[in-house]
């Protein structure tokens with residue numbers, strides 16, 4: 001227990017060259033799709049957003065400095081997402097939460113039969129606790145604790161400083177813990 | 192120093208440390224502390240029941256959250272991988 005190291009470390013990424021673009025982005029596709037799923041209202045839009053992101057990333061490959069590929073891709077995705085919203089809803093440009101859209105956890109992409117077999121349903125108490133979070137808090141919990149991003153990657157995806165990600169996340173978890181304090185399924189030990 | 196003064200002193204010391212550790216528990220569990228600080232926090236969590244239980248709560252919360260992750264369908268991933276391969280191959284007809 002003494003060694004609780006970072007659990008969401010990035011896979012090693014091959015160098016970013018046009019010819020091996022697919023090898024370079026391949027390891028990040030699941031995360032991109034997952035994050036897109038939390039930014040978009042339906043699975044179709046999420047896939048579209050990742051497509052946009054890939055095309056933009058390919059075009060911008062020369063400008064990539066080689067550090068934190070996942071954060072780089074997530075920044076591109078955020079810009080692509082803002083562009084889509086700008087086209088559709090020009091009035092909502094100043095608030096990141098509105099821009100990113102509502103987090104729609106109730107309508108995740110339809111899983112295949114084998115996916116369903118591989119997962120068990122989340123505990124109802126955690127669903128309740130998530131439903132009570134503000135959209136701002138839900139966003140960071142979704143990106144870091146559910147989608148598995150680091151603080152820096154979540155910061156890139158939301159366009160806010162990593163310190164803000166951390167303080168929002170900590171406050172959100174603190175609230176959830178307080179709220180769950182007397183829930184019999186959450187507390188295994190009496191105090 | 193009388194025994195109850197010592198107990199009082201320890202309690203105050205422990206209290207101050209609990210507040211300090213309390214602020215670091217989440218960063219510790221996220222793996223964001225430097226090794227020296229992490230070792231200090233870890234020692235305190237083992238020695239102090241209150242802080243140890245708080246850490247257990249956050250651990251349980253984090254693992255429950257990780258389990259809510261919706262399953263990924265394979266089809267969209269396959270299409271996206273194919274798009275990336277097309278781009279790499281210089282085939283921009285998308």
Ligand SMILES: [Zn+2]
Nearest residue numbers: 209239241242
């Ligand atoms: Zn303590």
